Amino acid sequence: MSRRNSSRFGTRARALWLVLAAGAGLLLISALTGGELLAQQASAGREYGSFPRIGSRTAVWIAAEVHLMFAAFVLGVPIFAVMTELIGILGKDERYDRLSKEFTRLLLVAYSATAIWGTVLVFFLTTLYPRVWAHLTEIFELSMWVYAGLFFLESFTLYLYYYGWDRWKYGAAKWWHWTLGILLNVWGTTVMFIANAWLSYMMSPPAAVTPDAAPGGVKLWSAIANATWMPINIHRLIANVVFGGAVVAAYAAYRFLAARTDEERAHYDWMGYVGNFIAISALIILPFAGYWLGREVYAYNQQMGTTMMGGFMSWLWIIQAFLIGVLFLAGNYYLWVGMGRIPGAERFVPYTRWMLLILIAGVIVWATPHTMIASREELEAMGGSHHPFLGVLGLMSAKNTAVNLMILTTFLSFLLYRRANAVPQVSWARTATQVQGVIFVLAATVVTFYGIRGYFVSAIVRIGFSVYQVLAVLFAIVSVTTLDVLMLRGAGSRGAIRWGEMPARSQYALFVLAVTFTWLMGLMGFARSGIRQHWHIWEVMRDRSEWAATPALGYGAQVISVCVLIFLGLIGFVFWLGGLVEKPKLVPEAAEGD
Amino acid sequence: MRERPAMLATNLKILGVVLATVAFYTLLANMIPQLESEVPEEVAFGGEVTPEELVAAGEQLFTGAGGCTACHGLGARAPNLLTDEKGTGTIGARCGERVPGLTCKEYLHESLVAPGKFVVAGFPAMPDVTRGLTPTQIWTLVAFLEIQGGQVDVTAEDIARAEQASGGGAPAPAPGATAAAPAPAGPPAGASLEPLAILRGSGCFGCHQLGDEGAPVGPPFTGMGTRLTPDRIRRAILEPNADTARGYEAMAGVMPPNFGQQLSAAQLEALVRFLSGLK
Numbered sequence: 001m002s003r004r005n006s007s008r009f010g011t012r013a014r015a016l017w018l019v020l021a022a023g024a025g026l027l028l029i030s031a032l033t034g035g036e037l038l039a040q041q042a043s044a045g046r047e048y049g050s051f052p053r054i055g056s057r058t059a060v061w062i063a064a065e066v067h068l069m070f071a072a073f074v075l076g077v078p079i080f081a082v083m084t085e086l087i088g089i090l091g092k093d094e095r096y097d098r099l100s101k102e103f104t105r106l107l108l109v110a111y112s113a114t115a116i117w118g119t120v121l122v123f124f125l126t127t128l129y130p131r132v133w134a135h136l137t138e139i140f141e142l143s144m145w146v147y148a149g150l151f152f153l154e155s156f157t158l159y160l161y162y163y164g165w166d167r168w169k170y171g172a173a174k175w176w177h178w179t180l181g182i183l184l185n186v187w188g189t190t191v192m193f194i195a196n197a198w199l200s201y202m203m204s205p206p207a208a209v210t211p212d213a214a215p216g217g218v219k220l221w222s223a224i225a226n227a228t229w230m231p232i233n234i235h236r237l238i239a240n241v242v243f244g245g246a247v248v249a250a251y252a253a254y255r256f257l258a259a260r261t262d263e264e265r266a267h268y269d270w271m272g273y274v275g276n277f278i279a280i281s282a283l284i285i286l287p288f289a290g291y292w293l294g295r296e297v298y299a300y301n302q303q304m305g306t307t308m309m310g311g312f313m314s315w316l317w318i319i320q321a322f323l324i325g326v327l328f329l330a331g332n333y334y335l336w337v338g339m340g341r342i343p344g345a346e347r348f349v350p351y352t353r354w355m356l357l358i359l360i361a362g363v364i365v366w367a368t369p370h371t372m373i374a375s376r377e378e379l380e381a382m383g384g385s386h387h388p389f390l391g392v393l394g395l396m397s398a399k400n401t402a403v404n405l406m407i408l409t410t411f412l413s414f415l416l417y418r419r420a421n422a423v424p425q426v427s428w429a430r431t432a433t434q435v436q437g438v439i440f441v442l443a444a445t446v447v448t449f450y451g452i453r454g455y456f457v458s459a460i461v462r463i464g465f466s467v468y469q470v471l472a473v474l475f476a477i478v479s480v481t482t483l484d485v486l487m488l489r490g491a492g493s494r495g496a497i498r499w500g501e502m503p504a505r506s507q508y509a510l511f512v513l514a515v516t517f518t519w520l521m522g523l524m525g526f527a528r529s530g531i532r533q534h535w536h537i538w539e540v541m542r543d544r545s546e547w548a549a550t551p552a553l554g555y556g557a558q559v560i561s562v563c564v565l566i567f568l569g570l571i572g573f574v575f576w577l578g579g580l581v582e583k584p585k586l587v588p589e590a591a592e593g594d
Numbered sequence: 595m596r597e598r599p600a601m602l603a604t605n606l607k608i609l610g611v612v613l614a615t616v617a618f619y620t621l622l623a624n625m626i627p628q629l630e631s632e633v634p635e636e637v638a639f640g641g642e643v644t645p646e647e648l649v650a651a652g653e654q655l656f657t658g659a660g661g662c663t664a665c666h667g668l669g670a671r672a673p674n675l676l677t678d679e680k681g682t683g684t685i686g687a688r689c690g691e692r693v694p695g696l697t698c699k700e701y702l703h704e705s706l707v708a709p710g711k712f713v714v715a716g717f718p719a720m721p722d723v724t725r726g727l728t729p730t731q732i733w734t735l736v737a738f739l740e741i742q743g744g745q746v747d748v749t750a751e752d753i754a755r756a757e758q759a760s761g762g763g764a765p766a767p768a769p770g771a772t773a774a775a776p777a778p779a780g781p782p783a784g785a786s787l788e789p790l791a792i793l794r795g796s797g798c799f800g801c802h803q804l805g806d807e808g809a810p811v812g813p814p815f816t817g818m819g820t821r822l823t824p825d826r827i828r829r830a831i832l833e834p835n836a837d838t839a840r841g842y843e844a845m846a847g848v849m850p851p852n853f854g855q856q857l858s859a860a861q862l863e864a865l866v867r868f869l870s871g872l873k
Contacts, residue, residue, distance in 0.1 A: 254608065257604050257608070258601060258604070301721065302718070302719075302721045303661065303721035303722075303723075303726075306661070306664045306665055306721070307631075307661055307664060312629040312630065312631045312661075312664075314664075315626045315627060315629070318626065319619070319622060319623055319626070322622065323619065458809070458810060461810065504604075508607070508608075508611050511608060511611050511612060511615075512611065512615055515611075515612050515615040515616060516615065516619075519615075519616065519619050530631070533631045533633075533661075534631070534633040534634070534659075539725045539726065543633075548633045549630055549631060549632050549633050550630065550631035551630055552628035552629055552630045553623045553624075553626065553628065553629075554623055554624040554626075554628045556623070557619065557620045557622075557623030557624060558620060558624075560619075560620075561616045561617075561619070561620045564616055565616060568612060
């Protein structure tokens with residue numbers, strides 16, 4: 001590296017450090033000064049502040065959502081960074097180590113953006129909603145201090161993890177380095193759990209907390225361990241992995257399209273595949289966590305559950321079904337196109353049209369409304385409370401069947417992709433393949449059987465059937481994968497995967513995936529927060545501001561889109577910023593030549 | 595650099611894909627019916643309040659901020675109120691005959707402030723609305739429901755009494771703080787000692803099944819005598835939260851704890867004898 005480049009590199013690294021430190025500092029300042037700001041607001045006796053043009057609610061909404069998007073990314077990426085690092089250590093495969101380091105580099109700069117948006121959110125809350133903030137700080141004071149402390153630990157663990165990568169690369173030091181990655185996840189997950197306690201308390205405060213109860217009298221642990229806390233923790237943990245994988249895949253897609261050498265193109269093709277694999281694999285289990293959360297919401301408060309699924313938000317689930325349909329279709333499309341670069345995959349191509357058919361049918365069923373809010377005139381026009389034909393497809397039985405068959409189909413896509421160029425060497429390979437086929441058919445039969453049976457039993461029994469359907473699919477995924485791993489041990493190859501030989505259109509599918517995941521995250525955030533309706537804290541503190549009414553989905557979609565564009569614009573910028581550090585290494589000759 | 599124009603075109607394509615995807619989702623969300631969750635409007639009436647004023651306020655609440663239409667009127671989650679329910683007519687036409695001894699007004703009000711009391715067979719119990727709505731708002735709902743096939747007889751006195759009992763207009767602080775409700779006169783099934791009449795009159799079949807009758811929310815009555823002793827059955831009626839039947843843990847706390855006040859001693863013993871005999 002030339003001295004000029006070296007010096008440029010050093011300056012940029014220092015600049016990066018400064019940005020990171022500023023972000024961390026801002027968050028700490030906000031955490032420590034929050035109380036002071038709060039005291040000022042409280043003494044003035046002001047309940048609400050005002051924000052020009054867009055209003056207080058939308059200002060807080062945007063700050064919270066963009067913060068959350070960055071936070072999801074910086075919490076999701078370390079989970080699979082340590083996994084890929086471990087694969088690299090165990091398999092002694094340098095590629096995985098490099099990939100893991102590249103994941104972490106993306107994380108580094110995104111981390112300060114998370115902190116900056118967190119600070120914006122805290123300042124907005126203290127100035128625009130001082131009464132709510134006062135209530136929350138009085139209960140969660142201690143956890144907020146812990147949060148700030150953990151943020152410091154997380155920041156410096158991340159710096160050690162990334163900047164120590166090459167120093168602690170071999171032998172026992174490598175394991176210590178990997179342990180840093182684990183620690184990073186522990187701090188990050190704990191930070192998320194703490195923040196989740198604050199927001200889930202607003203949704204489902206303990207029954208003992210009434211409008212007249214003094215916040216100071218609420219026990220901290222009872223407020224933290226509220227009814228929806230753990231379901232939200234688990235749901236977010238999985239969703240963060242999905243989201244992180246999708247954003248990383250989009251980053252790789254961009255680098256693939258911008259690549260100047262075959263080597264670079266091959267690397268980013270592989271990285272895109274890994275990102276997509278992570279996102280779709282985690283997506284497959286996400287609905288189960290979602291069901292749990294939904295059930296807990298119902299169990300906590302039936303009215304809230306009804307509002308969520310059947311009230312003014314009922315149409316939201318149709319949009320959600322459509323978006324998830326796009327995710328399944330785009331994810332599978334990317335895999336099918338990717339088979340073009342795998343010798344031997346041709347033999348599976350004829351099956352893709354049938355899989356596409358199942359996916360499209362599944363999306364149509366899933367997006368069919370059942371019971372919607374309707375006026376008396378609409379009910380009369382429809383001839384009853386349900387549409388005579390669509391009402392049948394809109395039932396939970398049909399929807400559960402559709403989504404489980406879509407999951408099975410996507411799993412089959414992965415399986416075919418994995419098997420494409422492999423030639424099993426074990427003598428029982430044929431039998432094992434037949435057993436796998438039987439397991440698939442059995443799982444699909446169980447799912448379909450309970451789907452049909454659900455029409456002939458009461459609603460309560462029908463809900464229970466979804467458990468059997470889910471178990472059948474999970475059993476198929478686990479048993480078929482186990483068989484596959486055992487069968488492909490020491491397998492021969494029909495030819496190496498031609499990484500980099502991927503048509504550009506496949507990379508645009510990765511962009512669609514990333515945008516859709518981001519938009520979906522915004523939509524679900526709206527649903528989760530919106531079901532509180534005109535309550536800051538459900539049935540404890542009413543929203544008395546001019547922004548108390550929860551807007552319709554049309555307006556919500558506009559705000560979500562603004563958040564998505566802010567996030568994507570900023571993440572693009574921080575990735576570019578992060579890329580500057582590596583650039584001199586990649587193209588020194590070109591830089592000199594220019 | 596030669597590659598710059600090509601990369602610029604790629605960048606523009608990526609931007610186009612991103613913007614088109616975001617725009618499509620935004621458009622889609624704006625094409626569906628737009629429903630806003632309104633804030634329940636605080637209402638106050640003087641002594642001269644007319645039925646029309648009450649009905650208008652009730653309708654606004656029912657179709658808007660009250661969130662009632664999320665279940666009622668759809669046929670699946672709760673009985674139809676504004677349209678015919680299985681040939682029994684609209685709610686105003688049938689409310690007076692739902693529970694013997696209760697007028698339409700009493701039945702509707704009681705259903706709102708103590709929703710666990712009269713659960714319609716085949717449907718789950720309604721959520722408690724008293725934490726979210728003021729007594730006046732609840733009475734406007736009663737008036738609106740009465741007019742659906744019946745006559746409004748809610749008066750300013752009803753409202754004043756309820757507000758006074760709740761402490762002056764603020765929403766009741768906790769579930770169960772429903773002293774505003776006029777207590778129904780006498781036991782739910784009149785003075786009948788006939789077990790099935792008591793079970794039906796008390797709304798037990800809303801959650802428990804006997805043969806084909808009732809809903810499988812709580813433990814079935816069928817075969818209860820083989821599972822529980824008479825003492826346990828008695829305790830389950832008087833203190834439903836003392837024990838929870840295995841397999842029904844999620845339903846703990848759903849059964850109203852006030853049957854001890856509603857049933858006469860003779861009715862309670864008739865029920866215990868009847869249920870113990872179901873083997």
